[in-house]
Every structure is written in structure tokens, then in C-alpha cells.
Amino acid sequence: MIKQKIDKLGVVIALIAMPALLFVPFVTFKANRIVQGQPVWVFSALPAWAAACLTLVVVAVLVSAILKAGVLVRMIAACLGLVTVLVAIGLAASFLTPEGNSFARVSTASGFWMLLFAFSMLLIDALARLRPRPLVRIFLLLAGLVLLGLLARSGVWNELSLLKEFSSRADSFWREAWRHLALAVGSLVTAFAMGLPLGILCYRVERLRAAILNVLNVIQTIPSIALFGLLIAPLGWIAANLPGASELGIRGIGAAPAFIALVLYALLPIVANTVSGLVGVDTAVSNAAKGLGMTDGQILRRIELPLAMPAILTAIRIVLVQNIGMATIAALIGGGGFGVFVFHGIGQTATDLVLLGALPTVALALSAAVIMDALTELATRARKEIATA
Template sequence: MPGEGFFLADVLMPSHLATFTVLMLLTVLSASTTMLYRLQLILCTASAFILLYSVGASADGLLEGASPFARVSLGSGFWTSLFLLGLLLTDVVIKLNLQGLKRLLFILSVVIGVVAVLKTGALDNLSIIKEYQNQDTFWQQALRHVQLSFGSLVPAILVGIPLGIKCHRSQAVRNGVVPILNVLQTIPSLAMFGILMIPLSYIAVTFPTLSDLGIKGIGAAPAVIALFFYSLLPIVSNTIAGFDKLDGKTLDAARGMGMNARQVLFGIELPLALPVILSGIRIVVTMNIGLVAVAGLIGGGGFGTYIFQGLGQTATDLVILGAFPTLLLSFVSAVLIDAIIEVVKGNKS
């Protein structure tokens, strides 16, 4: 049934509304002053938490005396406000130039704060929280999402880096491999899953033992194989770029010191090219986390299961329950890899 929309000002207690309004005004004012980055960071974070607590309190008030089946969903105004606060937070973190560990500690503190708010039960009457409470398999699907995302990454690294090194050293190999990987990258994910279903279904019928191991036309197998193909181009391309930018004088000096080809590769070339290779891995991780959501259509599991269930049931909150953790997982993974890249660059220096 269609619901009735409310403005935040109509349902919040005056104290909550005043606090949130003042914090938002101070946040906007501090954003225009270049010397108050730390204050802006504190105000943005505080505004986000006050916004969360306020909508939870408003949900409690709206549901007093209502039907047990009544729901309070978050409207576009909430998500717009949260998005703008996220942009301000991202901007101030960049301007503060928080490096590696400091950036991770800040994100960890925000996550702990959100978990603490959820544990208090302040948001329990929101529809999205009720959807979460009704999904007994949420954490199983979360684990499946991580397994699919990173399970395809490991073989892609093991194949992609040696292949990239070979492409760097042989123009003929590069001319043959890179165009093929470019073509694979242009195939839509749903089409790739469909293409893989045919041979995998045949293999499952022909070899029942492989079918018992999970290699079938639907499920995790086509998802992992498709993600493996998609992962190759960024890793191979960045490996080529990392090796292409190496200073020839450095390599000549290493050989002049008596280092053999293997020692030069593992002692000089790979460490110097590693930051660029890690940048390719970061692209793969964020891309895979998003593509795994599509695997929900073929029984692959993960957060995509909730997204497509919600689309089928016209349940917006169920869609958000699948989409928001996917976005959060992608963001945290990217920040973590960025921190690793900074550490590697520091060690290289």
C-alpha cells in the first residue's frame, strides 16, 4: 500500500530538530572556511549521527498506536542529506590529508559509532531495520558476497601478474592478449553469466562428481568464472604499466651488481611496480563487489539476492538492505587497499 510522506520538521521533537539544524548550519559555514577542516570533520560526523538518531525517534512517535504491520521508511530527503554529509566528509578527509592508518582509524570509529546506535535500539522501528531483523540469512549472504568477490580475485592475481609481465616483455604477446581482454571486458555481466551457463551445465551433466562440487550452470561457479575474466584486464594492464615505467638505469645497475634475472624480477621490478599493480587490484575489488550483486539473478547468493527480491516485491527497503551494504563493502575495501598502497610507497621511498 502507498504510504503517507512526512517532513522531518513535522515529526521531530523540537530539541532534535534544533540540534540538527544548528549542526548543519555550522557544517556548511565551516566548509567555506579553509582553516577549520578538523571542526568540519567533527560537525559532519555529529550531524550524521544526530540525523540517524532523529529519524529513529520520529519513527517511534509515528508508530505509537499504529497497526503492527505499519512501517516507517526513509524518504529521499534523508538519503539526500546523508549523501551530502558524505560528500562533505570525503572532502574534508581529503583536505586533511589523512594518511593510511589515520584514515582507517577514522572509518573504524564511524563504523563503531553506527553499530553502537543500532545496538541501542533507537532505529528498530525503521522499515529497513525490520527487514534486516526478518532476514535470518543476512550474514550468510554477506559472507557469500565476500567469498565471491575475493574468491575470483586470487586466481586473477596468480594469472594476471605473470601474464602482464609476459606482455611487458613481448610486444607480440601484448598485441594478442590485451585485445582479447578488452573484448571480454565489454561483455555485459548478465550476458557473460548466460554464456557460461551452457558449458557449465553440460559439464555438470557429463561429470556428476563436478556437479556435486558445485560446478553447475547456476550458482557460484559461473559467477566466479565471469568475475575472473573481468578481473584480468585491470590487473594485466596495471602490471604492464607498472613495469613500463621502471627506470632502465635502475635495472642496469642491478644487473651490474651481479643480480640474475630472477633476483632482478623479485628484488627490483616487482617491488617498484607493486603500487601500480595494487591500484589495478583496487579497481578489481570494487568492480567485483558490485558485479557480485548481479550474480543474485543466477543463484550466486550475496547481497544481490535482497536487491532482486525487493525489486520483485516492490519493497524499496529490501532493495536498500542489499544495495547499501554492497556500497559500504566496496568503499571500505577501496580505502583499505589505498592504505596498503601508501604503506608500500613509503617502504619503497
Template sequence: MKPSFLKARLGLTLAVLSVLVLPLGAFRPNRVVSGIPLKGAALLEGGGWAGVFGWGAGLVLVIMSILYALRSRFGNRLLSQLILVTPWLWFPVPGLLLILLSRLRPIGVDYDLEVARISLSAGFWLLLAGVLLLQSSAPRGRLLLILTLTMTLSIPAAGLTPHLALVKEFLNIRGTFFVELKRHLVLALASVTVAVLPGILLGYACHRRPRLREWILGAVNLFQVAPTLSLLGLIMIPLTILSKNVPIVAALGIRGIGFAPAFIVLTLYCLLPITANAYSGFDQVEASVVDSAAAMGMTHKQIFRKVLFPLAFPVIFSGIRTAVTQNVGNTILAGLIGGGGMGALIFLGLSQSAPDLVILGTLPVVLMALSLEAVFKLAEARVIDRMGVTYDSAEAGI
């Protein structure tokens, strides 16, 4: 069985489980009440487009589930053909499901439409994961994924789901949301940028000085494995002392809480992937190439600039890409010490027992990480192509 077929079957299984077993949403009369679960059967009972959508999606799932269960040669062939076709039919499903869920109302429940809301439950997120997994196994899967996510995000943005809990939470904090989003992105990217040069130099030192290698890699590993909250606490103490005793430090806005400690900790966390990849990149350059450059009369600086660095650059860039992706997630913890970012919204939602606010703060972080990963991967491929350098990722250890 091909790996793509396995992914498609797993995606189909997730979609079936989400519709048949788990609630897709929950109707909540207000922000505090847990709400009434809304399962897939609620769509079948709905009239108009809700009923048509529910019965149509249910019929497709039933047919594919039967073929999946039969495990016959004919069933596998037919299922494989459906898997090739249905991903293109599934891309509007999550977005349409948002509209339908937003309009569902339980019978016999008193509520005020101004404060009532529909929260998305595990079933919807599992369905979305199943659809994305199913689409990733199809031809032009990347295009399908972009279409699905774009449509799913565009529908709430267009105001078609006014009673969705995520939309109501967003409208309550609209001004703060974009400020924290910008702060999150600036903090994540700035700390990576500052870590790039030290990381490359440390990697080069590991390559040139084997005796220092264990000490350098041990130090950057220590920053990586240390609990983030502990490291934040340790950094806050000296910064607090400095800001109180050195006026110029306080004038620069460096204090024990806020941007400065978060920036320092995130920079330290970025050192390991960049340093380790830089060392691997420099180390994979064959000694004969370096010897040939030295025999031509090149100095150590020229060898580094014209030979070592260009050949090691693909691996170094891969480490920077890893650092960016993980740093977007780590920046959430800046919200604990007043550093801002989406972590401020997430921890606010946790303190107020508002899961929808937590999700609202989490979704942009996931989308930013995925988007930056894709952008850096594309930039990596183009830069490497222009430089005319190739490398063996397995040999490089990435």
C-alpha cells in the first residue's frame, strides 16, 4: 500500500470519527456556561442547506467507510479513485460547516442572541485535520491545503458566522489582537536574527577547535533543555538588579519583566539549531576542497568566505528555518512576564476560563509557524539553486 493511500485512509478515518462520535460544536447561552453539545446528527435534522449538506456529506462518508471496511481488491480500487476525486470536493466543507454550526439553535432553551454563541468542539478540529490529511495525499495537495485553509478563514472574516464564539471573542479584543500579533512576530523574528551570527560563529569554532566543541555544544544544549520558565526567572533577577542600579539600563526600557528578558531567553533558545547545523555544514565540507583552496594561496578568511560558508550555507539555512519555526511557538511564554504576544491572550483566556479565547490566541501561532516554515523552505530552495550548491541532508544530520 502506498504511503499516500495510508494518509488518505487515516484522514478518512478521522473524518468519520469526528462526525459519528464526537460533537462538532456546543451551543452556549453565554460565555461561562459549558453549553449543549451539537453532533453531526444535528445537521441531518436541520432544514434547507443544512439538511442537504448533512445528508450529502454523510452519504459520501458512508460509501467510503463501507469500501474502507470491505478491504477487497475492487473496494480498494474504487476507494483509491474516490480518494483522488473527493479531496477537491472536501475543500469547502470546513468553511460551510462553520456557517451551518453558527446557525444551529437547540430547541427548548432560553437564550439571548446577543450573548449566545457556538463554540467549536473536538469533532470540528478532528474533521479539519482529517480533511487536510486526506488532501495532502492527493495530487496538487499543497494547492488544496491552501484553498481549504483560505476558505475556512475567509468565511468568518466575511461576517458569515456572527454567532461563532471565536468571532465574538475576536470582536471583543479586536484592537489588542493585532497589537499582540505584531509584537509576537517582531519578538520571534528579532531574537532569531540576533542569534544567527553568534550561532554561525560558534558552529565554525566547533569545526575549527575540536577541544572547544564539547563545551560549546554543551552550553547551547543547556539553554535548550533548561525549562523555559526557570530560564525566564533566572534572567529576570539580574535584569531587575541592573535596571535599579544602572540608570541608563532603565532608560533604555530594560527591566526584569517585559520585552528584554523574553528576548534574551528566546535568543538563547535559537542558538542550538543554528550552531548545530552550522557545525554540521562546515564539517561536511571535504578536507580536500579546503586544501585545494589553501594551495591556491587563499587566506583563512578567504577560504571561509568563498569556500566553507557557501558550501555549508544550505545546512546553516536549514537550522535558521528550524529556529524560526520553534521560536514562534516559544514566544507564547513571553506573555507570562509581560512580554506581550499571543501568549498574553492565551493566558488571559486560561485565567478567565474562556477556551475560545485560548483557541483564538493559539490559531495565529500555528498559522504563523506553518507560513514561515513554507516561506523559508521556498527561500532556501531558491537561494541554494542560485548558489548552485547541493548537499546530502542525511549526511548533514538534518
């Protein structure tokens, strides 16, 4: 009976969370930005009352995880644990930073990340068991983002080194955020405008299908840095010899090679999934439409493309998440984006500056995945309704 009540995932979560609370540094304190940091454990990093509250919450969450509490209880416990850890890291920064000292830095350490990871595992497991509807998943995502925004606006994180890095670079942060989104979304829109007709062509003309897909497969195998490098010379030549090209932003260094590379990488998923989705349409449905007097163009627009939409949306999800991640590398060739902070942080051995670029990238990719998964599920349901109508 006791074994049946113990959840194996809960045991794993406890094995991660308890050492993080007791034996691993929660934060790192630095007298200034460049000196070596000193590890600080939970009970030294927080006021006594805050350390006690954090300990009680961690224990309560782990009990609900280990003893197979109800799914809803586990989800609420995971959310409580995450919020408590996020508030605790801000309290630790405020507690350790001397009053009036603008040079001291308090950064997150491995204990914080282990607790965050453990409670995130519990939340993901609870959501997987609850299987919320697509619109509910989007609502939960928005609620989480709003909560993070409220915590940031409340000032509880103001003494964190990450927030200090943001404060000193706020203008450039939002500028690079716009560039990152422009690269990721703009290349997706361009690739979709090119890839959808190309996919339809491959579906209609089977002799072209293998050749086009093989070429796109070869492009996909080229490492991103190598592809950026291959584009520098021809784009530099165009900028030097074609009047007006440089004024349009076409240069060997900058956003142009990054944008073109992202478009090329995005073509294969869009074309392949378009072909797969159209091939997967039941021929009986197409034949019935022909029997009603529809032309090939009408069948494509009204029957085949709507039925292929789940596969096409899956391709858009793959490309969007891929582009959000790969746009980070664009900073290496002057393309901007969150990669600017990542590579500056690596060059200066400033972990918080790296996180300033990495965390928004992860948040964008996760949000895009959740939203596109929900839209794909809605499209799949609509396809089933069309097929059975």
C-alpha cells in the first residue's frame, strides 16, 4: 500500500529539491561586477522568517509530489513553489546587498536553478495529466507571463544582478528585442510565402518533388555559422556593385545574411509539411469535390489546404521556434538580437549578461511552442469535423 502511494517522479523531484535547499548555494555575492563571487546558502542568504517560509513551502510541495496527491493539488503546489522561489531570490538579493551600495552584485546560483527545475518538472507533469484544452493552455501561458511581469514591476528583483544589467541597458535591450523578433518572424513570413507555393508545386509535379526536397535537405545540413560566412561575400559584392543595395540594408555584415540564412533554413519544414499534408488528404474527398463540379483550384483552396492545415501549422511551429533560437547567432555577424547580450556576456565573463539575452530567447521560444501547439490542435479538430461532414 505504501509503495502504491509513492510517486516515482515525486521521488526524483525530491532528490533534486532537497539538496538544492540544504547543500547547494542559493545565490552568489560579489563585491562588484568583476570580482570572484562567494557562494551563499539559503539560510545565510535570507532573513530567518523568509528561510523558514521557503523551507516549509518546499517540504509541502515535495510531500504533495511524493504521496501522489490529486493532479490539481500537484499543479497548485508546483505554482506555489515556483512563486515562492522567485520571490525568495529577490528577498535574498535585497538582504545581502548593503544599503546604498550600487556596486555589489547578487546573482542566482545552482540551488535556485535546481529548485526552479524541480518545481517546473512537477508543474509540467501535472499539466500533462490534466490535458487542458488549447485555449486553456494559452490562458495559462498568458497568466504566467503576467505574473512574471507583476513580480518584475513590484521591485522585488531590483537588487538582483540580472535586473541591474537590464536597468543599465534598457534602451538597447528593447531595441535588440525588436531586431530579434523582426529576424525570427520576418524570415518565417518570407519563408512561408515562398515555401507554400513551392510545396504545392512539389505536390502537383512529382518529378520536381525529390529534386527540390533534396536541395533543401542539403541546405539544412550546412552549419549556421558556415552559411552566414558563405553569404558574406556575395552580399558584400551586391552592396558594392548594385546601386541602392547598401541603402536597403543589403551588406555582407549585418541583418541581411542572417535573414537570408533563416529563410533558407525555414524552407525545408514548410515545403515538406505542405507536401505531406496535401498527400495525406483522402482521395475520396477530392473525387467527391470533382463530382460536384469543383475545379482543381477550388479543390485546393476549399478542401485540400484546409485539411492539410494541421501539418502546415506544425511546420510553422517548428520554424518559429527554430528561428527564435538561431536568431541569437545573428549577433556574431552584426545582425543584432538577444545574441548581442549573450556574446558580450561571454566575452566579459558576465553570467548575468548572458542570461539577459538567453532567458528572453527561451521565453519567446516556449511561448511560441505553446501557442502554435494549441493552434495546431484546434486545426486538427476542425479537420476531423470537415472530414466527417
